[in-house]
Amino acid sequence: MTTHLTGDDDQPEYQQVDEKRDIREFVDFFSGERHGRPDDSAPDVDLPKESSITESSINQRLTLNTGWLTEEEDRTVTKPSLHQLMNSNLRVKLGELKDENQNLRRMLDRVTKSYAGLQTQLALLKQDEVLKLANATYCAGDDSQERAMISPPRKVKPALFSELEAGEGSSTIKTEGDDGTNNSIVDNQMPPCHGTLKSMTMPMAQGKAGSMEEDVPEGSLRRARISDGCQWRKYGQKLAKGNPCPRAYYRCTMAVGCPVRKQVQRYAQDKAILVTTYEGSHNHPLPAAAAALAATTSAAAAMLLSGSTISSGPTPFLPPFVSPHHQYATSMASYSPSSPYPTITLDLSHSPLLSGPNIIHWPPMPPPPIFDTYVSSDSHVLPGSLLGHPQNSHSFTQTVRAAISADPA
DNA sequence: CGATTTTGACCCGCGC
DNA sequence: GCGCGGGTCAAAATCG
Numbered sequence: 001m002t003t004h005l006t007g008d009d010d011q012p013e014y015q016q017v018d019e020k021r022d023i024r025e026f027v028d029f030f031s032g033e034r035h036g037r038p039d040d041s042a043p044d045v046d047l048p049k050e051s052s053i054t055e056s057s058i059n060q061r062l063t064l065n066t067g068w069l070t071e072e073e074d075r076t077v078t079k080p081s082l083h084q085l086m087n088s089n090l091r092v093k094l095g096e097l098k099d100e101n102q103n104l105r106r107m108l109d110r111v112t113k114s115y116a117g118l119q120t121q122l123a124l125l126k127q128d129e130v131l132k133l134a135n136a137t138y139c140a141g142d143d144s145q146e147r148a149m150i151s152p153p154r155k156v157k158p159a160l161f162s163e164l165e166a167g168e169g170s171s172t173i174k175t176e177g178d179d180g181t182n183n184s185i186v187d188n189q190m191p192p193c194h195g196t197l198k199s200m201t202m203p204m205a206q207g208k209a210g211s212m213e214e215d216v217p218e219g220s221l222r223r224a225r226i227s228d229g230c231q232w233r234k235y236g237q238k239l240a241k242g243n244p245c246p247r248a249y250y251r252c253t254m255a256v257g258c259p260v261r262k263q264v265q266r267y268a269q270d271k272a273i274l275v276t277t278y279e280g281s282h283n284h285p286l287p288a289a290a291a292a293l294a295a296t297t298s299a300a301a302a303m304l305l306s307g308s309t310i311s312s313g314p315t316p317f318l319p320p321f322v323s324p325h326h327q328y329a330t331s332m333a334s335y336s337p338s339s340p341y342p343t344i345t346l347d348l349s350h351s352p353l354l355s356g357p358n359i360i361h362w363p364p365m366p367p368p369p370i371f372d373t374y375v376s377s378d379s380h381v382l383p384g385s386l387l388g389h390p391q392n393s394h395s396f397t398q399t400v401r402a403a404i405s406a407d408p409a
Numbered sequence: 410c411g412a413t414t415t416t417g418a419c420c421c422g423c424g425c
Numbered sequence: 426g427c428g429c430g431g432g433t434c435a436a437a438a439t440c441g
Contacts, residue, residue, distance in 0.1 A: 247432095418433100
């Protein structure tokens, strides 16, 4: 698939353009600053054109000149010579250049930091804008209206948002598994390999929320939803009690008789969050995309269940990752910064005593009834709440933890 | 024309 | 037994 929801799909490109532009502007600013200084034209020092004046090079020049003048001074002991004057002038100017160089470095650092911050803000704002559109109509029950607002041409509707529109797709939360076991996955539309899967996704502002859709041939856009590497067919939608947003039911259509189903529903308290619940085991090999995703989906929910606290990380998009105190959390949770948007994956299908994360099992293991949930957010709210904002993170984490730990494996 | 989505109806389990 | 809620079915609509 090559087309996506305008806002999200264009975002990476948009950001790239912005980045280039910003970098250009920055460079121009840099050079302008350098050449704009009044005393810039004054020095006759032979400076490299590419502004690659390093402190060491300046110092080297200074040292060489000083050494030469010092020799000369030794020969002409008495009166201040022309060389001495030149030497002092050069020293002054080189000192100024050195200071300027340092100032420019500091400026460069500031601008770099500022640029990074602005880029983050831009991404969040764009995401928020899309989210507002989605929220405005999503829970209104008028699907067609929402479709018209979110992505008028149905064919360009990315799976993520197509699911959003029906209460499907973006987020889903479910608490209980068939046998009481459950798996939690905080991930980016990650398909389950087997069992019942709960997961969370955080399509952060970085754009391509539906990256997986890119692998889908354009013609198959309506043929099948491929939001996580698998093909799903919607077979029902229900308005669940306690949640104004409808819950959508999907079946895996990648193979005849594949028992895997998923439910998608918006998180009631934060409609930006989609909770997807997978149930069952695929009776077919997963496609490469799904397998790759699955490989990264080793269980971020373990973090929630393990009691790890969510606190702000060094960067807004970096999850405060798994607490090292929880051994299985570290072994079963993953974070994928390389994803279109940061992805945290928790796999609660494994107890700490079990070895290794639950990734891919083929041929499918006899499904120990597992329950995985998969929550995705299409706004900055979740990143904020998951990765930083104390209030939201607390309530949300508690809610999700309560949901997925209702019947721990 | 085939696959998917939509949506009302139906089924089933659970609590009172 | 009845009502409620959740899950599924299936016919019609939609789309490529």
